Amino acid sequence: MFYTKAVSEQNQTIHIQMKQIKIGVIGGGLMGREAASAFGRWFALKNFPVEAQLTAVCDLNEEALEWYRQVPTVTLFTKDYKELINSELVDVVYAAVPHHLHQQVYTDILKAGKDLLGEKPFGIDLPASKIILSEAQKRGRFVRCSSELPFLPGPQRVIREVASGRLGKIFEIKAGFLHSSDMDPAKPVNWKRQSAYCGAIGVMGDLGMHALHIPLRLGWKPVQVYAQLQKIITSRPDGKGGHTECDTWNNVTLSTKVVIDGNEVPMQLEMKRLAPGETNTWYIEVYGTNGGVRYSTKDMKALWVFENGKEQWWKRTDLGFQMPFECITGGIFEAGFPDCFMQMLAAFVAEREGFLNNRFGCVTPEEAVMSHELFQAALQSQMTEAAVRIS
């Protein structure tokens, strides 16, 4: 559906042609609500020629569905995702369900002729991710996988620094994603702590795609991995007065190799649920012979750029709100998690509609499969206690 919208631009009123697309959410939990919140303030995007409207929600849980009754644009509430994917009220589905359901739900969405933004890890394992990729290709649908933190201003500047060539010969990369709430042994169990629902890859399924999005986009696909995987807390309260087994890998350190300009370069990746004091710390560091760059969400505004010379300098810059998609938010204000999540949704829509224009895009299904190739090799490395080549 198209309509015309009047916007005020430098004391002038201009009319822009708007397209409306209808979004359905399957899985109305933590991330479903985050998506609803971003679509709910879509008007904060400046001169964005598509209105994305949340129209339908599916969740098995009545309480989860109930939350969406406060969203005025949602008119379809269902416990049956087949009803949502076959509805005329939906053009695109954002799916945020436990990992053991990804393959079935994602392929059903594609078979129903809808486009998909699927949550990571995009299948519970490598075979599942390949089946989703092949269905997307067969149906010719627009499909992307979620990873929002690289849309923050800091990670965007890291990409620009690398692309500028100013760093010289890159000789080391570090990236990771760290959580600490599992340090609390009294935290009750949930599906993310059980392999049957989360996957044998454990924390790599939760945090791995986030750490890999920028490296893979820069062409740094690991060709070898030596993995150290840890199960640290193996039992948690079940919420009914007892305890239940938690059989997922809690912490993972991957020593990988990537090839840059013909040189093998070490890339250290960390994905940890027990990282003392780290609430949601995503970071990347890239070192070259002429310069370096590092960014961590622990110090959200700070970009660190290294200059090599007679004296060596790490320069700190406080970043403002320089997002890939312009918003009404002032340039000196800080960006946060809801902002980068909204930017990711804007990138999904812009790429689907053909106006991404060299801006950073969401994870492709091919990149999601690459991440699973690494995770599978990491499991093999842990088992054999040896480095594993990845073809």
Ligand SMILES: NC(=O)c1ccc[n+]([C@@H]2O[C@H](COP(=O)([O-])OP(=O)(O)OC[C@H]3O[C@@H](n4cnc5c(N)ncnc54)[C@H](O)[C@@H]3O)[C@@H](O)[C@H]2O)c1
């Ligand atoms: N991008 C991110 O930063 C981020 C953060 C957390 C989780 N995730 C991912 O999002 C996905 C969901 O995680 P979450 O934290 O929102 O989980 P959650 O447990 O909070 O929500 C999942 C929801 O799915 C519902 N559900 C389960 N089976 C269903 C079915 N058959 N049909 C419809 N609904 C069903 C549950 O009732 C629940 O409300 C996972 O893939 C996870 O890895 C992404």
